[in-house]
Structure formats: C-alpha cells, structure tokens
Amino acid sequence: MPMNAPFPAVRIRDEFPVFRHHPDLIYLDNAATTHKPLAVLDAERDFYETANANVHRAAHRLGSAATDAFEGARHRIATHLNAAHADEVIFTRGTTEAINLAANSWGRANLRPGDVILASVLEHHANIVPWQLVAQQTGAVVRPIPLGADGNIDPAAFGALLTAEVRLVALTHCSNATGVLPPLQPMIAAAKAAGARVLIDGAQGIAHAGVDVRALGADFYAFSGHKVYGPTGVGVLWARRELLAHMPPWQGGGEMIDRVSFDGTTFAEPPFRFEAGTPPIAQAVGLAAALDWLDRHDRPALLAHETALRDRFEAGLQSLDGIRILGAGTARGPITALAFDRVHPYDVAQFLDGYGVAVRVGQHCAGPLHQWLGLNGSLRASFAAYNTGADVDAALAALATTLDMLA
Amino acid sequence: MNTYPSPFDHPFGTVLDRDALAERLTAAAGWEAKNRLLVQLARELPALPDAYRDDEHRVAGCESTAWLVIDRQAGRLLLAADSDSRIVKGLLALLLTAYHGRTPAELAGFDFEQWLVTLGLQRFLTASRGNGLRAMARMIHAAIAEFSH
Ligand SMILES: Cc1ncc(COP(=O)(O)O)c(C=O)c1O
Numbered sequence: 063m064p065m066n067a068p069f070p071a072v073r074i075r076d077e078f079p080v081f082r083h084h085p086d087l088i089y090l091d092n093a094a095t096t097h098k099p100l101a102v103l104d105a106e107r108d109f110y111e112t113a114n115a116n117v118h119r120a121a122h123r124l125g126s127a128a129t130d131a132f133e134g135a136r137h138r139i140a141t142h143l144n145a146a147h148a149d150e151v152i153f154t155r156g157t158t159e160a161i162n163l164a165a166n167s168w169g170r171a172n173l174r175p176g177d178v179i180l181a182s183v184l185e186h187h188a189n190i191v192p193w194q195l196v197a198q199q200t201g202a203v204v205r206p207i208p209l210g211a212d213g214n215i216d217p218a219a220f221g222a223l224l225t226a227e228v229r230l231v232a233l234t235h236c237s238n239a240t241g242v243l244p245p246l247q248p249m250i251a252a253a254k255a256a257g258a259r260v261l262i263d264g265a266q267g268i269a270h271a272g273v274d275v276r277a278l279g280a281d282f283y284a285f286s287g288h289k290v291y292g293p294t295g296v297g298v299l300w301a302r303r304e305l306l307a308h309m310p311p312w313q314g315g316g317e318m319i320d321r322v323s324f325d326g327t328t329f330a331e332p333p334f335r336f337e338a339g340t341p342p343i344a345q346a347v348g349l350a351a352a353l354d355w356l357d358r359h360d361r362p363a364l365l366a367h368e369t370a371l372r373d374r375f376e377a378g379l380q381s382l383d384g385i386r387i388l389g390a391g392t393a394r395g396p397i398t399a400l401a402f403d404r405v406h407p408y409d410v411a412q413f414l415d416g417y418g419v420a421v422r423v424g425q426h427c428a429g430p431l432h433q434w435l436g437l438n439g440s441l442r443a444s445f446a447a448y449n450t451g452a453d454v455d456a457a458l459a460a461l462a463t464t465l466d467m468l469a
Numbered sequence: 470m471n472t473y474p475s476p477f478d479h480p481f482g483t484v485l486d487r488d489a490l491a492e493r494l495t496a497a498a499g500w501e502a503k504n505r506l507l508v509q510l511a512r513e514l515p516a517l518p519d520a521y522r523d524d525e526h527r528v529a530g531c532e533s534t535a536w537l538v539i540d541r542q543a544g545r546l547l548l549a550a551d552s553d554s555r556i557v558k559g560l561l562a563l564l565l566t567a568y569h570g571r572t573p574a575e576l577a578g579f580d581f582e583q584w585l586v587t588l589g590l591q592r593f594l595t596a597s598r599g600n601g602l603r604a605m606a607r608m609i610h611a612a613i614a615e616f617s618h
Contacts, residue, residue, distance in 0.1 A: 406554040408532045409508070416500045424532045438553065439532060467505055468555065 069360070069367035075448040079103065088419040088453045088460075093238050093266055093397055093426075093444035095288045098352070102292055105351030109344045117343055118317060118334070132343050135350035136333070142353040143283070143300055144274040150306065152299045152333040153341045157265040158188040160284035160299035161232075163336055164261055165192035166312040168282075168305070173229055175201030180223055180258075181232040182207040182215055183434050184242060187427045189232045189263040202229070209434055213389035215244045217252065224256035231260045235267025239428040239442065240389040241372075241397025250279045259305075265289055269446065270368060270395050272361050275300050287345060291447075292352030296345035299336070306332035313338040364447055368396035371445040371454050378458035382465055388440060396445040405468045407441040413467060417460035474518045476538050476549035481514060481562050482569030487584070490566045494588040503589060507559025514562045517551035528605055533557050537605050539612045544572050546613060550605075560585075560593060560602055568609050573617045581606040 075081055077099040080089075089097065109131055115124035117132045133148070140148040154160040169192075173179070179193045183206050193204050207223060210216040231253040236243050246262065253260045261282035264273060268285040275283050282305075287296040301309075311318055311329050315338035320328040329335045356364075375398055379385055384403035402410065407423040414421055424439045425432045432439065443457065481490075490510075497506040517526075517536055526536040533554035540547040548569040550561040567581055582594055582603065593599060 406533060408554040409556045411532075412556050413501075413504060416504060438534065468508060 067360070067363065069363045069447070071367060071448060071450045074099075074359075075450070077101070078448050081448070086418045088417075088456050090443040090445065090449065090453065090457060091420045091422050092269075092446035092449070093241075093289070093442060094422050095294070096269060096291050096446050097448065098293070098348075099291055099355050101355045102348045102352045106293060106344045106348040109347045114344075116340055128343060131347050132341070135346040138350040139298060139346075139353060142273075142357060143298075144276050145300055146276060147303050149331070149333050150275075150300055150303050152301070152306075152336045153346050154284075154297045154299055155295055155342065156286040156288070156297035157186075157263060157284045158192075158286075158297075160282075160297050161188055161261065161263065162192045163299050163312055164282050164284070164301070165196040167309040167336065168259070168301075169193070169196035169202075169230070170200060170312075171308070171310050173197070173200035173202040176227055177202040177229045178225065178227040179204045179230045179232060180207050180220075180228055181205075182234065182244060183209050183430050184215070184234050184237040184240070184244060185232060185428070185430070186234065186238050186263060186265065187429065188265075189234060189261070190430065193230075193232055206430065207231075207233075209431075212392040213240060213435075214242050214392040215249065217245050217248045220249055221252050224252060224258065226257070228253070228256060228258045231258050232263070233260065234263045234265075235271065235273075236395040236397070237389070237428070237431065238266045238397075239426040239431050239440065240399040241266075241394035241444070242389040243393040243395055245393075246278065246280075254279060266395060266397070269356075270365055281305055287349035287352065290349075290352055291355060292349035293342075293345040296342040296349050298349075303332070306336075309336075311335050311338070315339045317341070359447070365396075368445045368447070368449070371449050371451065372396045372398055374451060375443060375445075375454045375458065378454065379461075382462060384465070388435060398443045400441045400443075401435070401437050402441070405465065407439050409468055410441055410461070410464050413464035414457070414460050417456075417463070419457045419460045421457075476517050476521050477540070477547045477569070479515055479549065479565065479569075481510075481565035482548070482567070482571070485513075485566055487566055490563060491588060494590070500592070504556060507562075508555045509559070510562040511552075511555040511558035514551070514558060514565070517549055521549065522551065528601060528608075533601075535561060535601060535605070537561075537608065539609060541612075541616055544616075545570055546573070546576070546609070546616070548609070557601070560590070561605075563588075563590075564602070564605060564609070573613045576613055581609075 078097045080097045113127035113131050115128040117129045120126035120129050136151050137148045140151045181190050197204050250260050260280040262280045264283050264285040269290040283300040288294040318335050318338040320330050386401045388399040411423040422442045497503045521538050522536050526538050528535045535552040538549040548565050552558040
C-alpha cells in the first residue's frame, strides 16, 4: 500500500460480515467492542476445523497442531507488541483479568503496609478495583492521580505524587470515556526514576496506536482481544521476563504446574505459571489473526482516518446548541464524549438507536472521572477502521433531529 | 402533619386512565412517534417535589436515575415518580396510569409488562433496557401484596 494514501474504509467495511446483516447500522460504539473481520472469523473457524485439540498435552497429532497454533499466536502477538520474548505474553480472558493477574500476583508478593498505588482519575474501574482489593489485603493504599482543568494529567502534578512509598502506577493508554491520552512517556519515565512499576491499561490504546512495549518502557501492558477486531474471551498481559520470573501464581489448576504432590507443588515457568486451566485457544488464534490483519494496513493512515472522522463529527457538532465536548482541549484518541446542557444522554441515545446510530451512554465504568466531571453520565461516539464520513454525517443529522425533538 | 406539596398531584391514573393512554399510544405509529409521545407524557407529569428525590425513593438504573413513591390512602394505592431521563419518565407515567389510585382488587392479575407489549413498547422490555421498569413494577406488586394483608 502506498504511503499517504487515504485509508480505504469503504472497501474494508466489506470485510466485516456484520454489515451484511445490518447494512444501515451506523456503529459508533467501537470503544465498547469492535466488529470482527472475516480474517478473524476464518482463523477461528479454521482452527476448529483443522487443528482442534487441547494444548500442551500432545500425545497425538491434533494436539501438537493445536499447540503449534496457540504458541504460534503467542509469538505473533509478541512480534506485534515488539516484546523481547514470546513468553512475556500471557493469555487472559481480557484486560480485566490481565489487571487482576498483575494485582494478585505481583501486588500480593510485593506490596507492604504503607505502600502506595497511584491510579489516575481517568481509569476504567478495571484499573482501580483490582488495586483496591489487593490494597485491602496488603495494607497498601490507592491514591488518585488528579486531572488538570483540561481533563488530562499534568506531569508536574504527577511528579509531586511520586514519593518513596509509591510501588505501582496504574495508568490508561487512552481514556475509554473521553478518549484523553495521558502523557505516557514522561509519566512512565518519572515513575521508573522514582522506582515504581508501571501498568498500562491498553484496552483503548491497542486498536489505534502502534504499541511497542520495549519503547514504551512500562512493566505491564494489558489489553482485550475484542476491542482490537479480535474475539471476546481472550486478552493479554504483557510483562517483562525478569518481572514474571519472580511473580507467584495466582490461580491454581492444570497447565500451570511443574510437579504436583500432596507434599507440595512446584510451578511451571512463565507464561504457563499464569495460565491455569485450558486457555482460550481458538480465541488466541483469532486475536493473532486480528493483529495480523491490523498490521497489513497502513497504521498511521488508519489512525489519521479515525481521527479525521472524530474531527468531522466534532466540527458538525459546532452548529448544535447545548453540547459540550469533554476533554476538547487536550490530546485525545478517536473518541468524542459529549455532555448535554438540557437533555439526558439516555434519551438522546434512545432516539439515535431508532435512527440506526449506535453510541454508548452512561459512565462507561469510569465513575471517578464522571465525579470529577460533575456529570451523571455522558454520550460517547468512538470510531474505527470501517467507519466512514457518511456514518459521521448520518450520526450528525440524527443527533440534530433528536435534539429538536427533545427541545 | 407534613407540609410538603403532595407528590400525588398528577393526572396519571385519574384524569388520564389506561384506555386514554392506550388510545394515544396506539395512534402513535412507529418507534419515533412512540418515543415522542413518551417525551410528551414526561412533560405532562409534574416534577416530583425535591423532598422525595432522596435515596429512600431512588431506583438505581445504570444509565438514568428514577424515583418512585408508593403510599396508600383509603384502600387505594398512591404512586408518584420521576426520572432525569424523559423517556424513562414517560414510561413511569404509564406505570402511574396503570396503578395510581387503584385498589388491590382492581389490580389483581394486572400484568404491566404485557400491557406495554400491547401498546407496542416491547423494545423497552429487553434484557438490557427493561430492568429498572421491571424492578419498579415488582416493587409496586410487593406493596400491593402487603396492603392486602
Ligand atoms: C480502558 C479500559 N480498561 C479496561 C476495560 C475492560 O475490558 P474487558 O471488559 O475487555 O476486560 C475496558 C473496557 O471497557 C476499557 O475501556
């Protein structure tokens, strides 16, 4: 593909069968979950048709084919992330389980009474609650990283929080509610310099930014397959090999052991130590196919396309009254979050749904952020590869009609 | 004696009865007209006095907040409700229409969900949308059962 060519969204839409079943669907709820291209659906189906067996128990040919497919997926995902080693990729059910793994394994082994975990006000509940639970168990405390007036984190204010007690910084790559992009690089650098570990919640980053975990410099990176054109039920926790080597298991069962006896059990090496039970095998294969699918495209052009859709939407909003764009003055991913002066976001979404426009309303599992915003809820439109300018224009027209109707 | 304004001063269930509302909803063909009518009904339902917009009367929903007041006078059920969402408030107006001012005997066997289906509002009863409304209908039926004892 030539560089700088516009992203071929209209053609790409044809690769997503959901739009054959819902040809008029204007799907702007991509931050909740993306649709799946044929390449992903085919990969999962192909796995079940040609290689289905349980993994790592290969006394027969399908078993080794399944293990090859699963471990091959791990390698491809490691490559996509630019991880140093494939065994730094741990399969989980999703972002939520990935963060719970880090909190339970790393957290319980390393946190002591008085230790501090910093989590930003932008965080999804999935990057707050697991830390609160482990804090209760260890005597550590969770403190918020506040936001500046622009709705983003001020690196200087963050720096002031980095006392010697801070053990871990839990930070989103991109806010799922407002799309705000915190200043990751300076924050990671400052946290590392202060001796803290950093976990990046990549649920909203992975589909838009090219993620290079080595360049990023964080200790953990968590994401979900279903938000990056892949299957539900699979996600990844990436962590450095040296870190994983010293982390204890958090769930017990098959796959994660070296030797079991009633006198004591020894545990397998990472990543298997953290993958108790039968993993999501076909889903891991599907996730690798999703990342391969992404990598076949011109990623900068894709991000430019998604950002242009967001900007077109926001330009169109200027002619409508009583709407505020949240985080408008700071760096954001391809997400637009709106607050309304006179109408309830739920009512707007009910009308939009009637017109075939799918958006999300509510607090988007970001309670602290909405408390900070002073809002009960907001309305979010989020953009992906298969969205087009026509989607944006239709959504704007539907929104204008809706606001008239509710006026 | 309380000096609060009565929350039960609204037309739903008294001036506007089930038949009148059913007629208006049936006349509203299509989702858009029905949504508009719900918004209109919300306008006809006076705001719940502030004194009742408290935790005791709040019915938590994920995407909007609703308040429901249940009382009884002279053997009749008294209901008042409000929501920050107008569509939800319109649905609450239907809830009041069905139950407010009725005796337990009059309400025996009445199925609110079924009534909404006959009014063409089944899309508000799906698993993801209908929880709050169903919970309120259950609260009302629990109150009726208590009154009848
Ligand atoms: C920023 C962020 N973190 C975590 C999650 C949780 O992801 P999952 O539900 O796939 O585990 C989400 C999904 O909504 C998210 O947007």
